[in-house]
Amino acid sequence: MTVRLAGRVALITGGSRGIGAAVARRLAADGADVAFTYRSAADSAKAVVTDIEAYGRVGLAISADSADPVAVVGAVERTVAELGRLDILVNNAGVFAGGPIESVSLDALDRAVAVNVRGVYLTTQAAVRHLGDGGRIVNIGSSFASRVAAPGVSAYAMTKSAVNGLTRALARELGPRGITVNLILPGSTDTDMNPADSAGADAQRSHIALGRYATPADVAATVSYLVGADGRHVTGASIAVDGGSTA
């Protein structure tokens, strides 16, 4: 059997839970060695490393707050130092900042910008120094925030839209080096951030053509496609994995 990502090394930000953990497991199943960052959930991070190792791959959990500029660069450098190289970066870590615009505090706004925008930029900047021909960058945006916004998501939508601009500009800049840069726009996905049994879940479900939340593995499957050989000619794209919420 051919192992699709054999010999490749991936770094995923926010890989201890939710979508990032599913991406970590999926890329390990595909044959990559996988490093990932987390902020505070050390036990969950350990469990993901165990899952990666069960696929016969090397797993590395790195405590690094995406809001900390030194920590994110350190995470990239530690990945390269311990796993030997870097081929795939998945910018997944994100925080939700919600509420009517008058209610969004300066702290909440600063935190969302620091994690969802500045952290993505600085992690990418550090990673690009190590990516070679065939390198892959996948950013995780948001279908609702970017395509069909709703009241109460102004700060979150602003930060996720910034990643759209970054994705397209970098696709142009890094294309000549053989590096692809794409944006996945998940819709409602069953995680701690947006549980499928929350008070607002039925309202979200009513917008989904397929009538159900995505699983984190649904999003991870699209990451797997983009970072593999079959994704080599896809760059600068925004791909919604939202069950038709924005159809």
Ligand SMILES: NC(=O)c1ccc[n+]([C@@H]2O[C@H](COP(=O)([O-])OP(=O)(O)OC[C@H]3O[C@@H](n4cnc5c(N)ncnc54)[C@H](OP(=O)(O)O)[C@@H]3O)[C@@H](O)[C@H]2O)c1
């Ligand atoms: N769930 C949805 O419906 C949905 C929809 C659209 C887009 N998204 C986007 O998808 C991404 C993942 O969301 P999710 O639903 O999987 O979230 P989640 O269940 O809240 O998990 C977030 C993950 O990111 C980590 N993380 C959070 N803040 C961090 C920080 N400052 N530095 C480093 N790691 C951090 C967490 O680490 P700890 O475990 O240590 O806290 C955890 O591993 C986010 O960018 C989110 O905006 C989600």
